[in-house]
Each structure stands twice: as structure tokens, then as C-alpha cells.
Amino acid sequence: MKGSEKIKHLYWRAGFGLTPREWETRRHWTVERAVDELFDRASQASALQLDGLTENRSVEELKKLRGKKLDQAKNEGKLQIVELNNGWIKRMVDSRESALLERLCLFWHGHFACELKTPKPALAHLNMLRQHALGNFRDFVKAVARDVAMIRYLNNQQNRKSRPNENFARELLELFTIGRGNYTEKDIKEVARAFTGWSSDARGEYVFRSRQHDYGVKTVFDQSGKFDGDEIVDLILRQKATARFVCYKVYRYFVNERVEERIVEELADDFYASDYDLAGLFRRVFTSDWFYAPANVGTKIKSPIDLMVGMMRSLDVQFGNPKSISFAQRILGQVLFRPPNVAGWPRGKNWIDNATLLLRLNLAESLYNEAEVSFQVKDLKATSASRRLRKMEARTDFQPLVDLYGRGTETEIFTALKDYFLVGSAAIQAQQLAPYVLHDRTENYLKSVTLRLLSLPEYQLC
């Protein structure tokens, strides 16, 4: 495979694709250099922030509010969630930020799937993901167990010695660490006991309520002791199956839905031997020869966020108002902070049905034309049955593409654009597009070819 194809593949899978300018420089880089660049930048990334976060607005305080004041407080919270959502999308798009870190956080957001509804725990949760995305998986899981948004999402506040709630324990085993088939129902009950009293307070901070904690002897994986939550995590990670489960998931997300068992086994051996070092695991994935095998290149169906962020990077898309970004996420079927359930987002073909496919194929053109999108968002909390049309308020900028490629012949422009936008071997030829693009001016040719390429099914893949 050509070096530049490898670079394109790497940046799509480890990031969200390259801007036209980045592509023109980095296409000549070696994989090693590019991987170093990705990891260096990730280590310099800063935490997310939210201006004017209503500090410590407590549940008690909210409960005292009535009528308009309550609505106002709730509305403030909603707007901050929208702001946080947009802030994260902007980081994904901004080429000065760490694409690798944002990509990993998106992966972990689907792995430790959690609904984020209130600003303060949401911000803390996202920064927890950022802090551990490339750290040690053991610390990561222990941080997740103390994460307020997660504690609330999985009812661990109701997990008390007198009346254990198994929700967190079940998902910890089934979805976050070791996976089905490696534990018993009895294990779940015992794990739940170890996390009793791990709770959150009214200010939205983690608190350990010792009076609700069960200090007794628990037996998990046939080992007995007065385990607390941290010791349970250690026990779970002592099982090799946990390393295998994580590597399996990483492979399916970053490499291919069709898993090469042998490779996952090798990854798991190393991951386990490194005591769950995530940076090592990901570096190994991105530098392995098999990562660049043709079967793994240009064969992953982009998630809606991948598609949207990739397009925003390429065409420098600026959304008119914050709600437009949320609207785009909703119609395409992936809303940050709102995974469908604790199992996270489904992958691959699951994104595609007749309705989403047409929207996806037409997305670039709708953004370019600021089209009115006749789409009724399914809203279970809607207050009426009315249906609204929404306009995609967005601006696109073709100038970087024009600057780079605008002086060539039609054939040169077509080849350069195809090379930049499509990953893998797309069959499309310039002659096939000819009747459907503009030939009057070079700039119009470039724009119309771009829009056509972005509406090809092949552009849905990376």
C-alpha cells in the first residue's frame, strides 16, 4: 500500500481525517512519524471547560425552586449541555487539538456509555475520560466507579447495604470489563455489595457513605475477602478475560468488525503483561502491519459523528447556531451524551437504513446549500404533536481546496480530490461525474466534484 494511503487510513481511524492542508504535508510522512505526532499532541491536550457553569447548584436548591425560576434553572442546564456538546465537537474538528485524544474519548464514551444530563457531572465525566483515555485501564475503571454521572446513570446511589442495587455491578462485569460468560449471577451480587455506599452528594460530587457500605466478606471468582470496590476491580483485572474483552472491542472499533482472533489474542497477551497500559495498546494497533492490510482500509462505515466531523474538517463547516450541531446529530442518529443505552452505540451496518442513508448521501449538499431539512425528530418528551421543518444553518469554505488544487486541469483536480476524500479503492471515474458537475469555471468544477464525491456511498466508509 502507498505511504500516503496508510497516512490517510491512520488519521481517519485514529482521528477524524485530515484537513486539506494537513493532508498535503502529512501524506509524505512515515507512519512512525505520524503516530508520534498523534501521541505527542494527545499528551499536551487540556481539559474541557464550561464558562459560567452554575457551580454547585444543588439538588436541594433546585427542589426549592418553583414555576418560572425552576424552568429557568432547567433551561440553563440544558443550554450548558448543548454548549458542552458543541465544545467537544469543536475539539474534534479543530486541527490544533489532539485528534487522537478526541477519537479515543469518543470510543470510551461508547464503552463506558453513560447519559449526561446535567452540566457539572457531565463536564467531570468528559474530563475523566480525557484523563484516562491513554492511561492505565485499571485507574480508568476505578475512576468510572467514582464518577457521579455514572453513579447516577446506573443507580449506584440506591446501592445500599440494606438493599443492594445490582445495576452498576452487572454492567461493570458485562459491558465495561470482562464480558458475558466469565462470571456468575452470584458474582454480580457480591460485586454489588462491594460498591455499596459509593454515592454522590447533592452538590454533584462523589461521596463514600460508610454507613451504607457492606464491610462483610464477599466471594468473587471463588476468592473471599472483605473486598471494597477497588479490590474488586483488581480481582476482575486479574482475569485474563478482561484484557481479551477490551482488546476485542478495540479491534472491532479501530480495525475491523470482522475479528482476527489470533491478533486479538496477541494484543491481549501484551496488554495483560503491560498491566493494562492503554497507550501501549493503541500504539501497537496503529503501528502494526495488519492495521494497514487492504481488508482493513476504507471498509469501516463511518458513525454519524465520524461523518459529520470529517466533513467539518474538510470543508471548514461552521454551524450558524449551537442547536444546528445538535440537530445534525439527531437526524443522523448519534447524539453525544445520549448513547442509546449502557451498551453504547451499535456499529457498522446498524447506522444504515434507507432514511439515514439518503440523509448521509445528501449531507454535504444540504450543508452547502443551507438546505431546509424536512425531518421530524422523534422526541418522546415533545409537548405537542406538531412537526417542524428545520434549517441546516451552516457555512462551508472551499477556499483551502481551491488554493491547493484550483489551478490544475479537470483531470488533475478530480484525481486530487478523489485521493483526498475517498479512502481505499473507489471505482468512480471523472467521466462518470462529467454530466453531473459544472464545467464553466475551474472553481465551480472543483466545488461540484467535491459535492458529488461526498455523496458517493464510498464516502460513507473510512
Next chain:
Amino acid sequence: MKRRNFLKASTLASAAAFVPQFLQAFQAGRLENSRTGKILVVVQLSGGNDGLNTIVPYRNDRYYQLRPRLALKPEEILPVSDELGFNPSLAPLRELYDQGWMSIVNSVGYPNPDRSHFRSMDIWHTASGSDEYWSTGWLGRYLDHHCTGCPAHHALEIDSALSLSMKGQDRTGFAMSNPQQLQKTANNKFLQTLRDHDHHDEENVAYLYKTLIDTQSSADYLAQRARRRRSRVKYPVSAFAKDLKQIAELITADCDTRIYYVSLTGFDTHANQRNRQGRLLRQYAEGMAAFVKDLQQNNLLNDTLILTFSEFGRRAAQNASNGTDHGTANNLFLMGGKLQTPGFFNAAPNLDRLDKKDLIYEIDFRQIYSTILDRWLDSDADRIMGRDFQRLALV
């Protein structure tokens, strides 16, 4: 310019000219073998309809104690049995009820109910247990098991997006809010030419092209069928009624869709419920009455079964804002010409026995799905549902 006109003319004149050979043969066959089986229409009331103020236990003192300001007075409701009566907004359904075209199933739910809209709707869509996370819907799995060779629109949702219930592992239902608009979007000239080069070995590329081609053929087919018949029944003016009319016109035009799916939204009535729910129930009832009449006049009511559900009912007691909060068990309606137990299928919910102030379910909704899959759609319910639920004498 000429070239463009030529292209335009040819695509409009014959969409078939652009369809690959194998699809053409398939389409021709389809036109001859039109609908042979029965039809299922699913109506989703989104937001959690308050069942207790829909089918009202107007002789139950407990009901009036639980809802001092929200309860409907005995003189307001339309009595249909000694115990239960319709919300006045359901008046248009009275005739259906009297004709024996309506079954009301009380206290439908599932074990360990979830009060989140999203989670509970997912449970209803996937038919999973409340501690399981499935990514396929019950109707989607029906398509997986029974639909090799079916057209993409075998299960059709009148909406701009497809519900989880309609998504299977390998097959999905089809979403469309308006046939003419869909045809316009799907069959622009550029997307048409893409039909011609669908020679792809890679699985996902092939899947995308196949979905596109199927969408285009279904868009053509549905637009053509939708033009064929105009309903003679007068429908009320509402988006919901328009959707129902669309479905009736497709059914009477012998469209080969077997499952239709449609939603009415806005039932999340935490405050000032009375007027809002009344308005929505009126839209529902007027629309359904027209729809059933339409089918009846075309002798199609015996071939049609309509299922109406909501993701949960609401709390037995009202809240402080004259509304109700998220609850659990609820009633569910079936309509059609071939009901086995018209009227009330079971007794009114027991308001004296509540679980943490919520109604207790008596019938698992998956029993109803299983019954419909088995006895109406002639399929293997146990395989689709993943376990054996006891069937009910509904159809």
C-alpha cells in the same frame, strides 16, 4: 443542455431503464403477486399515554382519591362497561367498540419496569427484558426470519426516521414521510447513475449500494402505488390523520407492504394534562375512526390488525401540577375485523394493589407480540422473541 434534457426525460419516462437486470425481474414478479397475507398496522403513542384517564374506572372511589383534581367525573365519560368508560375525546371510537372491532387489553407491561422514556421505549421496541440491551427490534427480527426476497418496503414506517422496532440484524424496515418527496430525493439523476456501478466485492460497500438501489426501487414503487387510489372517506385535519390516510391509500392500492408503523407524539403530560391529553386523544380517535371506516368500506378490515401502544402508563396518583408522572403498566388497543375477544379482554386495573404507587402489570406485552407474530403474521414467534411467551386469545 440537450444531453441533460435527454437524461431527464429518460429517467422520468422509465425508471426501469436504470434498474439492473436482476432487479427488474424481481420487480415484475412483485407487481403480479400483490398482497396475499394479512396486514399489521402499529400505532405508537409517544411520551407515555395516561391509560387511567383514557379508559376511565369511573365507578372506582380509589381513582377519585388518587386524582382529586385530574379525575374525569362520571357524567363526563362515555360508559362502555359497568366499570369502565371512555375519555370523552374517544367518542369517535364508540362505534368501533360497538361493532366489535376493538379490543382493550388492560394492565399490559413487563417485569421490573423502567421509567425512562428512552429505555422503556427501547424495551417495547426490542422486546428485551428490562435488564437486557438488544440492538434489533421485534419487527426487524420478523423481517430477518421471513423476508428473504421481500421488497425493502415490506415493513413501512410513515416517518422521516426508522424506529428501532423495525431494525433487524440483516434487514430493516423502510421509512418514508411522503412518497412523492421520497422519490424526488432518492431518484435524483446523479444517485440514479450510481445504480449502474454496483459491482463491489467489499461487504460494506456492497451493502450501501444495495440499500441505495432498494431505496430507489421502493421509492418508485411507493410513489406509483400512492397515486393509484384516493380515499373517499373524510379524514380530520391533522398530521396523524394524514399519515393514516396515506396508509389506507397504500393498502387499498394493493401495495405489497405488510407492516405499517405510525406515531403520534406529545403524551408526556406532567402538567395540565387534561386539555393536552384530550386534544391528542381526539386526534387519535378521529383519525382511527376514519381509517377503520376507510378499510371497512374497501372490505379490508378483516385483513387488517391495528395495534396501539405507548412506552408506559403513568402513575396512579396525579402530581401537584395537575399532570401525571411516568408510571408502569398501561392499556393497549387492538382493532380489526377479526378480533377473538372484542371489548375488554381482561378486568380493569386493580387500584387497591399498587407496587410503590404504580399499577402492577398482568399481561406481558411480549405475549401480545408473540400472539400477533404467530397467529396474524404466520411466523415463528418463539424464534423471533427469543423465548416462549404464552399466547392470548386476541386474534
